[in-house]
Amino acid sequence: MTDQTSGGARAAAAKANKRGRKAKSEGRESFIFLLKLLLFVFILRSFIVSPFVIPSESMQPRLLVGDYLLAAKWPYGFSRYSLPWGMPLLPSSRILPRQPERGDVVIFRAPPTNDVDYIKRVIGLPGDLVQIRKGQIILNGTPIPRQRIADFVHPVSPNSPCYALEKGVPSPFLHRDSTGQAVCRYPQYRETLPNGHSYAVLDLRPTENDDTEVYVVPEGHLFLMGDNRDRSLDSRFSVERGGIGFVPQDNLVGRAMVSIFSTDGSANWFLPWTWFTAARWERIGETF
Template identity: 65%
Template sequence: MTEDAAPAPPASEAAAPKKRSEAADTGLFLLKLLVAVLLLRSLVVAPFTIPSESMLPRLWVGDYLLVAKWPYGWSRFSFPGSPDLFEGRILERLPERGDVVVFRAPPANEVDYIKRVIGLPGDTVQMVAGQVILNGVPVPKQRVADFVHPLTPNSPCLTSRYDPTDYSDTLEDGTRVCRYPRYRETLPSGRYYEVLDLNRVTIDDTPVYTVPAGHLFLMGDNRDRSADSRVDPADKGVGFVPIENLHGRALVTFFSTDGSAEWLKPWTWAPAARWDRVGDGY
């Protein structure tokens, strides 16, 4: 006699896959999250911090911005680490004059700067006595009220290599401030913005620059305190900026601080925040 065969296990039990460990599930989730964050930062928006006063009065030291990555297409500088994957830009679109852009500063291509687009490829740009001459036509420049900027730990009313003048002032209530001459510039398109022109300095008068193909002429709004396209890279400027170097366009301020907070003292965080600057668009 032969013994009866043992009954086969239910099909559902035989086909049941082995369960991943909790650690593996957590690792997979974190990997997916990292990929999503990298894609968001590379293709959609990225944060940027204002490190200097070169874009006063619009942008203050300590402002935190979101930079839109899609308006001009994408280049290798759009991605963390700037991997040398391809040349040029995918879906390239030219900025408009007056756009505030973040870019990788030539010639070293190691540090990110923020400036305003003044000249497009083929344009001629010159400064005469502090006034922009665009394609042979002076850009209207109107004097407006002084820009009064509070003295804070990250904005101490510094002098510069171009202009050593002390612009500090004291209000009637004893508050210490910086008081700067302010102007409104209006581009041929009708777009306007405010700039600071503090004094007559060397970069207020320049030769005529012709913007080469594939490049931009960029300037800081704080005209006497910005090493921009007017300044040769050999003198710590950026010269003409390749369009490939653009990260994107300034979109909105999501936080701002006056620099008085200390990381190890949480009770100092809220008083240092400049909440009235949050939500400003560009």
């Protein structure tokens, strides 16, 4: 009986050890899988594509608050700003650099702090002379064609209220469509750059920023502007005036590629069906 009991104990101990080794093996495999997954996501986000959410109205009409897009990371080369949180694993100067084209919509680390991602359109390249006269871009002495087109109209929503030009004064851009829905209606123009890039911009009214000095874009820098000319602190404004000034090309993060989602801001996390009703489905899949 004692031998049988001892043998049973040894068998039980062997089974327990086997289970322990199996559990450790499964735990180790799970840990290795998790490391591989994190490495894959890190490489994907750093060198291939990364998500970006639109936080302001500066790029209307092409981009609205609540748009989510993917940015291609490879077109302009790589630097520390390509990595999540600007991790200092790469040099600040770009590796495999390539210069953007005029008209590209780029994501970059905004001067002077270089710790916040902005999105703007490339207007001026190194050596270019850029000036604004009565709202029209003068590029290297030649006016950029600017044509008035149909107003930009979009429904009023939490993410897209109508601008009030003066505090306490109702917005002059607020209207009702044929169904009675509240909509915003903004003056819209089409610009066409010398390389053929054509895009729509908003210009709400004449302002002091519609006439500027002549800017000479330094070597290694870019002159960037928002498409919503009256709602963008861009290269027209020095960092002392709250803008970004000339942006170093080393600050480039990527090029806008495709819109992957858009929400009007009316969703309630506790009401799942509103996640669908708040989606602006027609904006999903739009490319640049």
